[in-house]
Amino acid sequence: MKQFDEKILEVKNLQTYFFTDEGTSKAVNGISFTLNKGETLGIVGESGSGKSITSLSLLRLIQSPPGKITGGSILFKGEDLLTKTEKQMRSIRGNEISMIFQEPMTSLNPVYSAGEQIAEAIRLHQKLGKKEAWNKAVDMLRLVGIPSPEKRAKQEPHELSGGMRQRVMIAMALACHPEVLIADEPTTALDVTIQAQILELIKTLQKDFGTAVILITHDLGVVYETCDRVAVMYAGKIVEYTLAKEIFTNPKHPYTIGLLNSLPRLDMDQEELTTIPGTVPSPYNMPKGCSFAPRCAHAKRICEQAVPDLQSTGPSTQVSCWMFTPQWEQDHDVQEKVGV
Amino acid sequence: MGVSVEEKKVLLKVDQLKQYFPIKGGFFGRTINHVKAVDDITFHIYQGETLSIVGESGCGKSTTGRAILRLDEPTGGSIHFQEKDLLSLGKKEMRKTRKDLQVIFQDPFASLNPRQTIGQILGEALAIQNVVPKENRKSRIEELLGHVGLRPESMERYPHEFSGGQRQRIGIARALAVDPKLIICDEAVSALDVSIQAQVLNLLKSLQRKFDLTFLFISHDLGVVRHISDRVMVMYLGKIVEIADKKSIFEQPQHPYTRALLSAIPVPNPVQERERILLTGDVPSPIDPPNGCRFHTRCPFVMDICKTQVPELKRSAQNHQVACHIVS
Numbered sequence: 001m002k003q004f005d006e007k008i009l010e011v012k013n014l015q016t017y018f019f020t021d022e023g024t025s026k027a028v029n030g031i032s033f034t035l036n037k038g039e040t041l042g043i044v045g046e047s048g049s050g051k052s053i054t055s056l057s058l059l060r061l062i063q064s065p066p067g068k069i070t071g072g073s074i075l076f077k078g079e080d081l082l083t084k085t086e087k088q089m090r091s092i093r094g095n096e097i098s099m100i101f102q103e104p105m106t107s108l109n110p111v112y113s114a115g116e117q118i119a120e121a122i123r124l125h126q127k128l129g130k131k132e133a134w135n136k137a138v139d140m141l142r143l144v145g146i147p148s149p150e151k152r153a154k155q156e157p158h159e160l161s162g163g164m165r166q167r168v169m170i171a172m173a174l175a176c177h178p179e180v181l182i183a184d185e186p187t188t189a190l191d192v193t194i195q196a197q198i199l200e201l202i203k204t205l206q207k208d209f210g211t212a213v214i215l216i217t218h219d220l221g222v223v224y225e226t227c228d229r230v231a232v233m234y235a236g237k238i239v240e241y242t243l244a245k246e247i248f249t250n251p252k253h254p255y256t257i258g259l260l261n262s263l264p265r266l267d268m269d270q271e272e273l274t275t276i277p278g279t280v281p282s283p284y285n286m287p288k289g290c291s292f293a294p295r296c297a298h299a300k301r302i303c304e305q306a307v308p309d310l311q312s313t314g315p316s317t318q319v320s321c322w323m324f325t326p327q328w329e330q331d332h333d334v335q336e337k338v339g340v
Numbered sequence: 341m342g343v344s345v346e347e348k349k350v351l352l353k354v355d356q357l358k359q360y361f362p363i364k365g366g367f368f369g370r371t372i373n374h375v376k377a378v379d380d381i382t383f384h385i386y387q388g389e390t391l392s393i394v395g396e397s398g399c400g401k402s403t404t405g406r407a408i409l410r411l412d413e414p415t416g417g418s419i420h421f422q423e424k425d426l427l428s429l430g431k432k433e434m435r436k437t438r439k440d441l442q443v444i445f446q447d448p449f450a451s452l453n454p455r456q457t458i459g460q461i462l463g464e465a466l467a468i469q470n471v472v473p474k475e476n477r478k479s480r481i482e483e484l485l486g487h488v489g490l491r492p493e494s495m496e497r498y499p500h501e502f503s504g505g506q507r508q509r510i511g512i513a514r515a516l517a518v519d520p521k522l523i524i525c526d527e528a529v530s531a532l533d534v535s536i537q538a539q540v541l542n543l544l545k546s547l548q549r550k551f552d553l554t555f556l557f558i559s560h561d562l563g564v565v566r567h568i569s570d571r572v573m574v575m576y577l578g579k580i581v582e583i584a585d586k587k588s589i590f591e592q593p594q595h596p597y598t599r600a601l602l603s604a605i606p607v608p609n610p611v612q613e614r615e616r617i618l619l620t621g622d623v624p625s626p627i628d629p630p631n632g633c634r635f636h637t638r639c640p641f642v643m644d645i646c647k648t649q650v651p652e653l654k655r656s657a658q659n660h661q662v663a664c665h666i667v668s
Contacts, residue, residue: 191397192396193601
């Protein structure tokens with residue numbers, strides 16, 4: 001097991017709310033995690049769990065209004081990003097903290113060549129001449145495994161395949177050697193054989209540059225193969241935070257267990273898949289207690305009354321579930337589930 | 341499933357199917373070239389089974405589904421459904437036959453009319469095929485909603501009031517409305533979250549048993565395919581590279597492409613350490629596919645013969661066909 005102990009990013013009780021006509025949506029509702037130098041942290045969850053809003057919040061890219069970071073702190077190398085001015089943030093984005101998005105076609109400018117866009121990112125943060133920046137852009141394209149980079153640098157995004165566009169995005173994100181790379185579903189739009197190439201590439205580049213990576217994904221297989229630690233999100237909260245391998249051998253939270261069981265397996269036959277009953281609660285109408293309680297087979301009265309805290313259950317595992325607290329045994333009232 | 345060899349009845353037979361899409365260009369909008377989306381494929385589907393087509397984007401799996409329904413007019417080949425040649429049918433007869441051939445699409449947001457209530461959407465399907473007399477339609481719709489696990493009150497509501505999983509259930513109810521024999525599921529669960537996906541997969545399986553349905557299941561997700569299929573067909577760049585029983589394709593894949601595809605999927609299994617075959621490069625353009633075997637540009641085991649001669653789909657084992665020079 002690799003040891004990571006130098007903290008680079010520390011998120012404490014982050015809250016991002018959206019104020020809309022329909023009410024207040026607590027998209028990210030008090031989450032805390034740390035990222036160490038050189039490690040990969042996976043954030044998994046289904047749609048609406050708040051994983052993408054978390055990543056946008058880290059770079060203060062939440063559109064306001066309707067969104068607003070209403071509380072908490074984001075410590076990057078000891079300094080709170082939430083107190084920075086917009087100008088200071090701009091010098092951090094793409095330079096010290098970079099991001100890759102799911103859809104490379106919509107995040108690349110269609111009228112500039114791949115090389116120009118990378119060179120622009122380099123020139124924004126480094127004092128380099130046009131020619132030098134261009135050469136560096138070509139070097140970056142070579143580094144991310146694009147064949148004949150001199151030629152490809154002159155091409156526009158529509159002339160590149162999906163996998164190649166994602167490589168261009170990675171080249172751009174890593175051009176300034178950031179300390180943190182946030183990858184939001186970087187391979188979701190790609191075919192599996194291309195996904196394997198891109199994940200391999202991110203892993204190698206991470207090793208070479210010592211970059212810390214936050215990988216946001218809905219794919220548990222991707223987490224298993226690329227991450228060191230993982231945070232499982234549900235309805236705006238982290239429900240389980242542990243080592244990536246641990247989550248598959250010893251999942252704790254009922255939601256994590258449900259999620260793993262509902263995956264169709266490649267390595268064994270199942271007649272029927274175990275499902276999680278019901279659906280994710282509406283963000284405008286969250287349950288009073290644990291937000292998973294209405295779908296949880298183990299829920300007791302306490303689960304419906306109060307929100308459980310994220311608590312340690314082992315040296316590197318934290319779970320937010322009443323089952324792992326002393327109060328659990330005292331609550332004898334098992335709720336009858338109707339219509340689940 | 342559980343059907344012995346003698347009892348197996350072929351429901352759909354596809355012979356040398358070709359689907360080329362013209363590329364217009366030049367001064368007078370002439371056809372300058374073709375995208376060979378599906379290029380000479382032959383296969384069949386047995387009554388009551390689930391055949392899956394897997395492959396990456398651009399391999400022709402969706403085009404095959406659309407060609408069977410004649411949503412695109414195939415360029416060549418023949419499609420027989422219960423001995424009936426679909427490609428020779430007139431417009432009117434084809435519409436009648438579509439009663440037996442239904443489809444469920446990937447995007448439940450785009451495939452339901454936002455201005456119709458669920459009752460109207462399902463009622464329209466019943467009216468077009470005229471399978472149920474007018475006065476019984478309401479009760480039939482209620483029954484259909486029950487089959488897919490939705491409440492009868494849903495009838496009065498509009499698509500936007502439903503979640504993605506519920507909308508996909510409505511799409512399934514619409515396909516079921518006319519008592520079809522074959523349902524083509526084109527990436528039917530790909531847009532759903534895993535917990536919802538599991539619910540819909542279980543529903544499809546139970547409906548198949550209940551109504552003796554045959555599925556042509558098109559998907560890029562091999563985990564889902566393994567769960568739902570009886571047989572699996574792997575496509576690459578418009579060609580079939582391998583067809584086999586589920587068990588043999590997952591346990592003894594023979595074509596190098598199938599093997600690479602299987603090894604590329606990240607599996608959350610700590611016990612099973614696998615060796616990954618990392619393919620290099622991208623899928624070539626279907627406008628000008630490589631000569632010989634279409635996979636030869638990325639194949640780790642490429643030989644000289646692969647570059648010139650197209651490998652035929654040949655039987656390599658019981659219920660297993662492969663198109664590869666190495667295997668034959």
